[in-house]
Amino acid sequence: MNFDIALFVSVLVLCFLGVINLNSIYSSSGEATSFYSFKQIYWILIGLSALFIIININYITICRYSYYLHAFALILLLIVLFYGKSKFGSQRWIYLAGISLQPSEFAKITFILALSKFFSENMSPRAYTIRDLFWPFIILLSTFIPIYLQPDLGTAGIIFLIFLSMIFFLNLNRTSFLRFFVFCAVLLPGFWFFLKEYQKQRILVFLNPDLDPLNAGYQVIQSKIAVGSGSLLGKGYKLGTQTQLRFLPEQHTDFVFSVWAEEWGFIGCFFLLLLFFFIIYRGLRIAYSSKNFFAAFLAVGLSSLFFWHFIINVFMTLGLFPVVGVTLPFVSYGGSSMVSCLFGIGLLLNLNMRKFK
């Protein structure tokens, strides 16, 4: 057995910090004090069971079923689209046995599995051209479009970024891809017209937060105030005024990092950053040391998933990126996200355990 104990422990520490952080959020309000943190522990336990189940299955077997798993996730996405439960103007949830599930979270993992399988089976000395990526594009669009239509711009964007990250690791034909990027650059402004009004608003406000300081720009301004006022050492646990007095919006999902930053300061943030960097680094190290392309692509894909989630969420809270609703893995409240992230870690641990086979 070659269990990456360091990766596992750092993920556990991160989950623990997440619970602590969630517990702070409702400390001052009249609501059930540890409602979110308690539920989060529950999700962590489910996620850990998923993790332990998955490390006992040889990843070669998982590879075999990758397409089917992704197809299943796509069906769930379609169900969400037609029968889903809407919240905040978008349909992201379905109910299964009394639990609300967010299939897009699982689709991210199966998407990576499906792409890894395709790339590993289509390795050739000849460099990839755009034409060779026909099927990967199909996989991308079949995942991207239903998520985009929910609409969940954040997750759709993550899917696209994972896709770009994974093809970055292919042997690419430069001229072909240059042509492709030029094509994309031309298409991008056209993309604007497909955005919903509130999405456009968010992007405009991101470009200029003072455009609407009371509504759309409000979240970013309050988040920056929370982060900045944390200073070097933070205001102290459960003492963040931006958090406790609810000046900070969406504290338990999009802006958990701001809560952390306000109460633990630069030192706390730096520690969190180190943990995330370590997890991503470990993921890439597993990819580096893997003995086959499937394992390598899977590890690279999962690392990119954590990387982009982390980067976009933190950039959002620091006012460097529009507020698109991307959560902070292991720290933000959310069952589906937690379970799928721990599932992803399980896959990484799995790859590491079997790298010498």
Add this chain to the structure above:
Amino acid sequence: MSIQFDEKNLALLLNKKIRLSVILIAVVFLFICFRLGYLQILKGSKYSALSTNNRIRITKTPDPRGLILSKQNQALVKNIPSFDLHLIPQDTPDIDTVLLNIAELLQIHFEDLKEVVKKNAGRPPFKPISLKKELSWNEMSLVLSKKLDLQGITVETVPKRLYCLGTFASHIFGFLGEIDHTELQDPEYSDYAMGDLLGKYGLEKWGEKYLRGKKGGLQTEVDVYGNRQNILAEIAPVPGCNLIVSIDPVLQTKAEELLQKKTGTVIAIHVSSGEIFAMASSPGFDSNLFARGIDYKDWKKLIDNPFHPLLNRALQSQQPPGSIFKIIVAIAALEEKIINPQVQFFCPGHYTLGARTFNCWKRGGHGWMNMRDAIVESCDTYFYNIALKVGMDNMVRYATMYGFGEKTGLELEGEKPGFVPTPQWKKEKYGIAWQKGETLNMSIGQGFLLATPIQLACFFCGIANNGKIPKPRLVLNVDCRDTKERYSPETLRICRISQQTHAFIRDALAGVVNDPKGTGARAKTDRIIVAGKTGTSQVASKKSIKSETDIPRHLRDHAWFVSMAPADKPEIVVCVLVEHGGSGGQVAAPIAKEMLSSYFSLNEIQTRAEKGSPLN
């Protein structure tokens, strides 16, 4: 199914890219570190201040203004709560919706509200904007019941002045007004802020430094909805000091009622202490209109009123004293031993000096008059006869001695000094020598001579008090809870006149009211012996006019009556002036009588109450 690495190059390329990406990722993380360092360490204090601003509000708590109380501790001016509608724009997610709700709820025009908000656009954040002052109970409960739809709206309790006597005594209590720009620059008002109310007239103005308390402050922590979470610090407001005044609400009300529909003034003053029990000036105004700042329409109405309701006639109406001045002439004659009071002069109804004829008010003549008769019947001819013997010098000297031509100096602003003319003054002013005829005119209180009602009241206090004239006053003490500032009676002036002369005058004045031929007979009461003197000051020459009622109002004579009672041992002086009222005996004397009867019946009730015997 598993793919073995037969293409070593591809694997090498992949690993090269993984190494590259680790470096790229490290760069991105480093960038985040720098960004965090920038926000949290470099700009940390700025954002800390911003987060403090977010949650901490400093509000001022209004200071209750001091009360004005009567001697019996009855509140004459007090504070009542009034309710204002405030808006804090920063606490409102959607101002227009909230304003629309308010407009609908309170039946106000939405545009007006919008205008108010727009006018206050430059305010510092979290400073409330006052949307509407003085909500009714009904409106307030409506707003409070819909509070959930009205985020950012609060109802604030603001103390408001209530003048319990309404339009009565308005000249004494005065009114409040918003501080103006020149006052704001005055160092004396350095702790006042824009929009603060301060006394602008009457005792409110005189007592500003006592009545005003100290504003309190409240530092509170609020949540994102503006709900108060904690009070972090509190400075309690200090209420202002109370003024205890000599005004007796019953007598004051009586005086005001007697002056209804008349232009004039009534003063009731205590003979030895100078305490003013009543001082009414008609027409008056409603001080309550000013309680939260008067609106323009009401102000314009007051200013444009031809009877000048803002004038305090007791201090500001300067009129010739008419026959009341004869007392000065008589005193001068007695003190200088110019005339034996028993010497009689014959009054045929007129007096001839050179080519000019001076008429007595009684055309048929009074017949033979000694000094007492002349005072009782107010014979002009007698005084024409003695005027030149007494002379201007003596008249001026004694008039000045009793306070003519000089302010009495009571607390209220704007008192007029009156005027005592001298031959020298006339020469300087007009370049013409003083005429003997003018001395005659002066002896019956006409011509250039001017006096205010408060001066005549003080003059009579002097006669009643054997020459000692107290300083008239309204404020007895200032009660600041911990310190009590007591104002003891002051003597305004002492007239060195023999007791005999004063006794003679008092006896003559009693005759004015009580003798069958006295001009002040209408002031006579059964209860008490009143002494007084009528006066009628001419506004226009009466040669061509037959009857009093034919004269247009503004040309009618001013009616004076100054009285004291009881005649043998006076306690109170009542001075009445009815402008353009006609003759003093007919118009002013009955008012004085009513005042005196009320005073003495009140006194009786009080003494009985003190003795503990039941009223019958």
